Amino acid sequence: MSAVVPATGGAGGARSVPAGKIECDACPVLCQITEGRSGACDRYANVAGALTRVDPVLLMRRASDPDSDGPVVRFAGQEPDWDGDLVGQSVFVTGVGAGTTYPDYKPAPFIVSSRQQGVDMVTVVTEGIFSYCSYRIKVDTDRYLGPECATVRHRGEAVGHVTTIEYGSQFLSLGGVHHLTGGSKKEGRVTCDLMMALGNKEAVDLDIEGGAHLRVQAGRAPIVDGVEERRMRVGCGSATIGIFARQWLGHVDEVVVVDDHITGVLTEHQAGKCLDMAPSGIRIRGRKSTPGRYFQVANPGTGWGGTDVTDPLTIVEGFSPKVARPGLRLLMVSTTGDHHAWFVLDDALRPVPAPMPEAVARVVERIGENCEPSLATVMFVAGAGGSLRAGVTENPVLLTRSIKDLLTRVTVGGAPAYVWPGGGITVMVDVTRMPERSFGWVPTPAIVAPIEFTMRLDHYRQLGGHVERIVTVEQALAQARARWLAWDSANPWPADPPPLDPAPTGPKSRGPAREP
Ligand code: SF4
Secondary structure (H helix, E strand, O other): OOOEEOOOOOHHHOOOOOOOEEEOOOOOOOOEEEOOOEOOOOOEEEEOOEEEEOOOEEEEEEEOOOOOOOOOEEOOOOOOOOOOOOOOEEEEEOOOOOOOOOOOOOOOOEEEEEEEOOEEEEEEEEEEEEOOEEEEEEEEOOOOOOOOOOEEEEOOEEEEEEEEEEOOEEEEEEEOHHHHHOOOHHHHHHHHHHHHHHHOOOOEEEEEOOOOEEEEOOOOOOEEOOEEOOEEOOOOHHHHHHHHHHHHOOOOOEEEEEOOOOEEEOOOOHHHHHOOOOOOOEEEOOEEEEOOEEEOOOOEOOOHHHEOOOOHHHHEEEEOOOOOOOOOEEEEEEOOOOOEEEEEEOOOOOEEEOOOOHHHHHHHHHHHHOOEEOOEEEEEEEEOOOHHHHHOEOOHHHHHHHHHOOOOEEEEOOEEOEEOOOOOOEEEEEHHHOOOOOOEEEOOOEEEEEEEEEEEHHHHHHOOEOHHHEEOHHHHHHHOOEEEEEOOOOOOOOOOOOOOOOOOOOOOOOOOOOOO
8 A cells, every 4th residue: 555645534525425434535536435445446445444545656766866976876676675765866756656636726646855966856746637638659550551530449439540641650549538528438438448558558459440450559569450560661662762773773674662652663763863774664553743753553451562462563554665675674662672573574575573683682671671660659648737737836827837938847657748839738758668557547537647747946936836745755755655666767867957947049938928
């Protein structure tokens, strides 16, 4: 068990609580919990009559301050040899396991002082309950996953949709308030389950209407229709021509790089022209965009270059007898190099399969070598610009402005968060940079995720922060059982002091205009 918080005995006395139970007021559900049991979300329990956060609060420790003589040490795991002495340590209290205060005018569960690089700092720590949150999923694949705007389903329920294709990746938008609250109760529950699993880096199965079955897991290769994706393409067909044209020179008479979006044809392409390659007379199906670049040569699919092509010659209409000649050498290849074929024209100008020369095969191999491993990237997007801010300061807009002015740093479980420009505090974070099992849920339904706001102590006073609730790390540790986790040194140390003033050359504030 962890933080013990006083049970209120029922929403300010508005509801009666049966004997032997206590009422949890950490979210609007207001569970009445029997002794020895936990509430609906399993985050809070009744332990001997006290409302108790079940999980320990997660702390990160960095041995030695970077300004001191000693090295900065990344400590490992539970660190059984460490005696708990905090002298000379940099400690960061994360929101994982910190608990929630509700309604939001109550100060956040932990408002912790620390000294970092000789500066007095404050970190406001909470587990936010996010009704407005979702995921942007980047699936590195050439394969056709489904039409843009198609509904994505999980366990039969609509949980999101297909968005745009970016360079070598298909994006999905999953979760969000529409699916959490705007559909049936089951849709909301399934969406919530899916979102918690994605954030906790578990594999999830998705079905795209009119498209593929997909399994995605943060930081792992996506699995499309049961096949694990290996390579993220080197570029579109045109880019592949542009990259490798010189390496093909002298070994081929024509190259076609098959791609669902832009199929490249070497001798027509500017790259071939610059290398003085002779036209081959090849005629390609589809819509010509610019020289050597063709759109819509086939339908989308899971074949060559994200098309439905299994026989590459189906996109070749023929060869002009005025230009082509018997013996002309043709390479057809996909944008990952996974698919490739070599042909030589016979006397009737028909492409005939032939063994690929060694020099050409080497360039095909190099296409594959230049492909990066395919991954699924899971970015959590959440709006913290609402009532959650009242747990930080009595005047929430000052916090919003401070974040936009880079005077307050936002982290999510200690991981760096990108704050979107414009109004509010909309953060985006890569879940692989967050601690394990950072995400929870409540049955409203909504997602529970850690969030921390770190700033200089002086600045916190200026914001109208709840300074009377500031505690030291030692005092916080006395309130709650802690779990210590290795600081991931791939992340910046989250408690480092933000600059005193926004750097004049740095990102400009896009927040609401300041009062003079
Ligand atoms: S769902 Fe969880 S946080 Fe909400 S009242 Fe019940 S036990 Fe408390």
